[in-house]
Amino acid sequence: MEKALLSGNEAIARGAWEAGAEVAAAYPGTPSTEILQAFATFDDVYAEWSANEKVALDVAVGAAYAGKRALAAMKHVGLNVASEVLFYSSYTGINAGLVIVTADDPGMHSSQNEQDNRNYARFAKVPMLEPSDSQEAKDFTILAYELSEEYDTPVLIRSTTRVSHAKSVVTLGERTVHPQRKYERNPAKYVMIPSNARGRHPVIEERIRKLREWAETAEINRIAWGDRKLGVISAGAAYNYAREVFPNASFLKLGMAWPLPERLIREFAAGVEQLIVVEELDPFIEDWVRRLGIQVRGKDIFPMVGEFTLDVVRESAEKAGLLPPSGRKPAPPLADLPPRPPVMCAGCGHRDVFWILRKLKVVVNSDIGCYSLAVLPPLDTTDTIGCMGASIGVASGMTIAGLGKFRGRPRRNVAVIGDSTFFHTGLPALASAVYNQTPVTVIVLDNRNTGMTGHQGNPASGDTLQGRPGKRIDIAEVARAMGVEYVATVESRDWPALEKAIREALDFPGPAVVVSHDICVFREHYTREPYRIIEDACNGCTLCFRIGCPAIMKSKVIDVESGRPKAYIDPAQCVGCGQCYDVCARQAIEPGAPIEFNL
């Protein structure tokens, strides 16, 4: 059989395809994004980027009701957005199989919190499978479809960064074909008005009881007896570290995160002298084991916070006396190296907006996307970021509450939101502001791109995941249609127009929207050659350093009078946007020649 080196995300997509899934929907989010990107490349499937995770899951639910196996994928916080769908679909059950992937991010490599989404399985009373590597990611996805149909339930797959973004060997299989199941009208099952939902709740309780029984003997929950002195219960990514740190111990590996078995755990606990649980984030398994009245250690040894590594697990175990001290002392990291935080790209139009906002000294309620980077120096112009779409609501609240005075004048605030985030969850907040006539100023950074997650399409770009014809939605038209009476559209590179629009919006007595069209350099190009420093004119004033463009650096040439290094523009990085030219007060920057395009 053919083998391939696949990431966990690619393996989940492969598993869904092999299981005959035909419809998939998602909103991109690290570390889940590649699941849909991989799924979209298979034959005989429909895959879409939805406007947000809730819509994605509704779409998948609808397809499953209609009788086709369906997939929805999202990052852990995406499931917060989709959680209402999770709860009602738990009650209605499905028709054809429905699998929901939640990719958690312990360590918060790319997220605003490190919630443990195993809690959702218990909360919504649906089964959850938890693979440790890519082979399991594929196998468990296929199994999830079988469970889904056998028990009439959506099934969650929980991955984490080190499963989703780790590559390991997978044995590939063939696609199995599942003829579309007939949709039959059944309001008592699919219409969740209270009287029907009351009828469903006992069904759900009975379902989870049966699934717990299944978990007792499921192959994915398996005991491997080793030295009986120490028994380790583990799951997911943590299992990989535990296996290496305790090579001789007995193991209970739980492939099913919920429901957890009872007899199997009792059997394992009875067979070992000391029982520990090695799990990332919450004491989810540990609490369950303790509830069974079994003595166990877990979070008193291993941290509740952050991502596990071999070092974290080993050091914790040594400290707790589970392992003899290795005496191994890795060298400390080399000190005094320059940090390398991520930055906005050379030519990024988000920089234009934040440069102006910095000048206007307004409080900035920002949102999630590449522009979140504006909180870092040198732009350093962001006051709040919470979750997707929070900017407009938080800015409304601040506007309503007022912010007092700053240098004798009213302190004002603006919401800043990207195009994809605007369609994700910005729309309802804008509707509220219009409805209540909250005089909030909203700046939409419209670069027609979902940038941070790797340049996916969205309603503002109109290009779709599988290249089917889509339609672009104009944000300014949306704002006008929603009743916003001040709507301005400006090119971000036109600083005077941008500043004027933002000032007018701030002064406008009702909700106001400025759509700043900026260029994502991964999608569009500026039309000039790299700019150049005129060395004789540059005195090293550092003004152009302050826009935070990665193409601008200190020159080796020192200005004789000021004693400061002059500026240097790296022609390999400069994309010819002209931001440095606009900021330079000494005419010390020469624009690049216009580029002739041969179209």
Next chain:
Amino acid sequence: MSMTNFLVTGVGGQGTLLAADIIAQVGLAQGLDAKKSEVHGMAQRGGVVVSHVRWGEKVHSPLIALGTADFLIGQEVVEGGRFLHYLKPGGVLLLSSETLPPPSLTLSKMEYPPAQKVIDAARQITDRIIFIAAPQLAEELGNRRVANTILLGALSAQMPEVDPKFWLDVIVRRVPQKVVEVNRKAFELGRKMGQEIAP
């Protein structure tokens, strides 16, 4: 349990993930188990990219532990230095002379460190250090992007137990058709550089 650990470090856009993919696939080509792990997401924004690769009979953890890298492949001077503490005592440091000053330097008093700082620090851990002018050599070959292949060639020279044809097969499969020849040359050149010190 014999395991070979690699850490590949660089800056977004340098091709760190591809280089790590190639190393993982060379492991598989020999019939070994292999795993690889990295964090995606911010890499395109000029951030640090670190990729862990492991070969062995059976690999569980996709991450390597501190002080256990048999090979540290630094595609850029500072990023090689930043992860020196992963290098096993007596392990091999393959450091490219590539320097990409982070933008944070423009407004700080900090200077981009000389490569010697990293090399001196590495000497506290190992004497097996190969410093390669990969960007210049790549440019001489006519394609700056083959700098990574030069490093892979040097790595292969430090692993005499692995038939070089495994490396070349994977590289040829993974690079675009029109640059296969220049990558082949880069690999051979790297192998020569990698023989500077005894494997």
